Amino acid sequence: xxxxxxxxxxxxxxxxxxxxxxxxxxxxxxxxxxxxxxxxxxxxxxxxxxxxxxxxxxxxxxxxxxxxxxxxxxxxxxxxxxxxxxxxxxxxxxxxxxxxxxxxxxxxxxxxx
Amino acid sequence: xxxxxxxxxxxxxxxxxxxxxxxxxxxxxxxxxxxxxxxxxxxxxxxxxxxxxxxxxxxxxxxxxxxxxxxxxxxxxxxxxxxxxxxxxxxxxxxxxxxxxxxxxxxxxxxxxxxxxxxxxxxxxxxxxxxxxxxxxxxxxxxxxxxxxxxxxxxxxxxxxxxxxxxxxxxxxxxxxxxxxxxxxxxxxxxxxxxxxxxxxxxxxxxxxxxxxxxxxxxxxxxxxxxxxxxxxxxxxxxxxxxxx
Numbered sequence: 001x002x003x004x005x006x007x008x009x010x011x012x013x014x015x016x017x018x019x020x021x022x023x024x025x026x027x028x029x030x031x032x033x034x035x036x037x038x039x040x041x042x043x044x045x046x047x048x049x050x051x052x053x054x055x056x057x058x059x060x061x062x063x064x065x066x067x068x069x070x071x072x073x074x075x076x077x078x079x080x081x082x083x084x085x086x087x088x089x090x091x092x093x094x095x096x097x098x099x100x101x102x103x104x105x106x107x108x109x110x111x112x113x
Numbered sequence: 114x115x116x117x118x119x120x121x122x123x124x125x126x127x128x129x130x131x132x133x134x135x136x137x138x139x140x141x142x143x144x145x146x147x148x149x150x151x152x153x154x155x156x157x158x159x160x161x162x163x164x165x166x167x168x169x170x171x172x173x174x175x176x177x178x179x180x181x182x183x184x185x186x187x188x189x190x191x192x193x194x195x196x197x198x199x200x201x202x203x204x205x206x207x208x209x210x211x212x213x214x215x216x217x218x219x220x221x222x223x224x225x226x227x228x229x230x231x232x233x234x235x236x237x238x239x240x241x242x243x244x245x246x247x248x249x250x251x252x253x254x255x256x257x258x259x260x261x262x263x264x265x266x267x268x269x270x271x272x273x274x275x276x277x278x279x280x281x282x283x284x285x286x287x288x289x290x291x292x293x294x295x296x297x298x299x300x301x302x303x304x305x306x307x308x309x310x311x312x313x314x315x316x317x318x319x320x321x322x323x324x325x326x327x328x329x330x331x332x333x334x335x336x337x338x339x340x341x342x343x344x345x346x347x348x349x350x351x352x353x354x355x356x357x358x
Contacts, residue, residue, distance in 0.1 A: 002225060002226055002256070002257035002260055002261070005224075005228070006143050006144070006260075009143045009144070009145075009146060010143060012146075013139060013141055013143075013145075014139075017137060017139055018137075021137055027134055031143070037260075038256070038259055038260050038286040039143075039260070084285060084286070085282070085285070087282070087285070087318040087319050088318065095317065095318050095321050096321055105142060105143045105144055106140060106141065106142050106143060107139045107140075107141050107143060108138070108139060108140060109136055109137065109138055109139060110136070110137045110139060111134055111135070111136050111137075112134065112135060112136075112137060113133050113134050113135075
């Protein structure tokens, strides 16, 4: 359940940023989670509810943008869609896939009052 | 229609709450804190010129036994320091301490992985300048430790023959993050259905550049290949350090 630690990072960064901006309230926090990041968005959502209790973020909404995985094949040069269980290029079958997208794990934006 | 909010109220006296709100771009990695601390660890380890390995596996694959064997067999050849990660008990640290190597146990409690912060404090009591190889035995878990950089040079994943050959494709994140895979408990192969060729193929599907070694800590078979690998990894690290300085 490493999602708990990840979620705590979301909460810590959001509170710190909101305080720096002299916010009175945080309405929403937007994050992007890549599908190849090894972090389960549902679990983050679950942890978020627990983590914000009795903090400055209480009542705040979590908006998760999931980024699909993409890869570039070193063998045939195709740009293909991949998920965490795909290891072979869907065009030529080679395993020489470089991940180009889907490992994101970022906090993007806060909506504050 | 209100042009601000698009509502259809004819008598437009409602407040526009959104006027008070503003959006702030943050753009920060959620692992930024851990990555920062890992970078601090890495700088410290590089300055001391030591090779740092992060040993990961499922529980019971034989990481501690591999360390015990290594420390005993290579006693005098390298100065080791060992960090032991477990949720509870100092059992592993006690086993390592019996070999005479400096060891520190980190108990993560409910935590499922070591992070860079724990490691940074964990190494405080070691004399890193006098250490050649630092081994960090992570919490037995094939999932979470994959995401947390500790400042190591590389991850070594241990898989034992009693676990099933499809672990690399079941837990691809970890096998992708590792540079070396050790297949342990090969002495049990005659009694198991474990297909070692298939295991290798699965591992290389997930990570085409993975180095794979087969050994048995119990019989000692294959340990020499691990020691040779350690020697070359340590030599390469020394060479890189010399180039840097």
